[in-house]
Amino acid sequence: xxxxxxxxxxxxxxxxxxxxxxxxxxxxxxxxxxxxxxxxxxxxxxxxxxxxxxxxxxxxxxxxxxxxxxxxxxxxxxxxxxxxxxxxxxxxxxxxxxxxxxxxxxxxxxxxxxxxxxxxxxxxxxxxxxxxxxxxxxxxxxxxxxxxxxxxxxxxxxxxxxxxxxxxxxxxxxxxxxxxxxxxxxxxxxxxxxxxxxxxxxxxxxxxxxxxxxxxxxxxxxxxxxxxxxxxxxxxxxxxxxxxxxxxxxxxxxxxxxxxxxxxxxxxxxxxxxxxxxx
Ligand SMILES: *[C@@H]1O[C@H](CO)[C@@H](O)[C@H](O)[C@H]1NC(C)=O
Ligand SMILES: *[C@@H]1O[C@H](CO)[C@@H](O)[C@H](O)[C@H]1NC(C)=O
Ligand SMILES: *[C@@H]1O[C@H](CO)[C@@H](O)[C@H](O)[C@H]1NC(C)=O
Ligand SMILES: *[C@@H]1O[C@H](CO)[C@@H](O)[C@H](O)[C@H]1NC(C)=O
Ligand SMILES: *[C@@H]1O[C@H](CO)[C@@H](O)[C@H](O)[C@H]1NC(C)=O
Numbered sequence: 001x002x003x004x005x006x007x008x009x010x011x012x013x014x015x016x017x018x019x020x021x022x023x024x025x026x027x028x029x030x031x032x033x034x035x036x037x038x039x040x041x042x043x044x045x046x047x048x049x050x051x052x053x054x055x056x057x058x059x060x061x062x063x064x065x066x067x068x069x070x071x072x073x074x075x076x077x078x079x080x081x082x083x084x085x086x087x088x089x090x091x092x093x094x095x096x097x098x099x100x101x102x103x104x105x106x107x108x109x110x111x112x113x114x115x116x117x118x119x120x121x122x123x124x125x126x127x128x129x130x131x132x133x134x135x136x137x138x139x140x141x142x143x144x145x146x147x148x149x150x151x152x153x154x155x156x157x158x159x160x161x162x163x164x165x166x167x168x169x170x171x172x173x174x175x176x177x178x179x180x181x182x183x184x185x186x187x188x189x190x191x192x193x194x195x196x197x198x199x200x201x202x203x204x205x206x207x208x209x210x211x212x213x214x215x216x217x218x219x220x221x222x223x224x225x226x227x228x229x230x231x232x233x234x235x236x237x238x239x240x241x242x243x244x245x246x247x248x249x250x251x252x253x254x255x256x257x258x259x260x261x262x263x264x265x266x267x268x269x270x271x272x273x274x275x276x277x278x279x
Contacts (some may be wrong), residue, residue: 024249033062033081036057037071038083039098044091067203083107087133091115095134100125111157112136119158124149133157135181143182145170155175160184167216169194172204180205188215196220 038059041051053072063069063076073082081102087109094117097109105126115137123129124146132147132155139161145168147156153174163173163185171177172194180195191210198204207220 016194023178027149031101032101034059036081036098036101039061039096043094043096045093047090055175078106085109088112095120099123104128107131115139119144121146126150131155134161135159137161139163143168147171148173155179157181158185162186164188167192167195172193181209183208183210184212187213191216191218
């Protein structure tokens with residue numbers, strides 16, 4: 001944040017100079033929307049007709065006026081791209097790390113598509129990011145811990161993907177995080193306390209944020225699936241221990257019977273001895 005502000009002040013100071021020389025522009029100082037969107041488009045696999053408004057000419061000037069854009073799904077503010085909303089748009093391919101060049105991006109919603117590959121770690125350099133919705137895709141790999149650098153994040157929705165590995169505990173440091181959903185993935189290990197409980201011990205995100213990850217465990221998920229044990233395994237263990245205690249009880253009973261038989265035998269022996277002596 002401080003660095004961004006410093007750069008901004010520096011850029012404002014440079015502005016009269018740059019308009020003279022035409023070499024340095026605002027966009028180059030704080031990212032580059034054209035580079036960002038061009039890179040994003042290049043990494044996608046599109047069918048004919050999808051994103052047809054994303055022409056080379058339109059990409060050169062992503063924002064028309066101060067708030068409009070001729071690119072479908074792109075929102076502008078003060079002549080800069082601040083939202084990319086392309087949910088359920090039939091997009092395939094991967095998410096380009098060049099999205100990091102849309103430096104003023106606040107909303108990235110590319111949910112409900114067919115995107116594959118990883119969540120690029122360097123979208124974490126988007127310091128104004130508020131909403132991140134990548135849900136309902138086929139994304140793989142880890143959840144980048146670097147996302148914890150996006151201090152304004154309110155929403156991280158990654159549900160229904162193929163993400164694996166541990167949930168980074170650093171994400172719990174995001175003070176403004178209101179919605180966190182990683183359900184329906186392949187995540188494993190314990191749920192970080194920073195996400196399950198607040199500093200006061202009150203629950204932060206409930207089980208619905210974490211469910212349907214077979215190898216994920218810990219509060220707030222129900223105990224039945226703790227340690228990744230399936231119901232079948234738990235029932236099996238229950239039956240086996242029941243059988244064991246039956247065997248132990250039976251053995252003990254046999255031993256006791258034998259001991260008491262010995263006792264009887266000994267007494268009978270004494271009795272017959274006594275009877276013999278009394279004769
Ligand atoms: C995309 O999401 C917005 C709000 O989240 C919703 O209003 C819109 O209907 C969605 N678009 C599609 C194509 O599902
Ligand atoms: C993001 O990472 C890619 C490679 O992983 C790199 O080429 C690109 O320059 C990075 N972009 C920014 C803005 O950091
Ligand atoms: C993210 O997108 C999905 C599908 O497009 C939608 O159902 C969900 O409500 C969105 N998440 C948030 C937090 O808005
Ligand atoms: C988290 O909160 C729950 C419910 O208040 C509580 O049962 C649990 O012990 C807490 N866990 C930790 C480690 O604080
Ligand atoms: C879990 O939290 C979500 C939103 O935070 C809420 O809509 C849902 O009702 C909660 N579920 C339970 C079982 O408490």
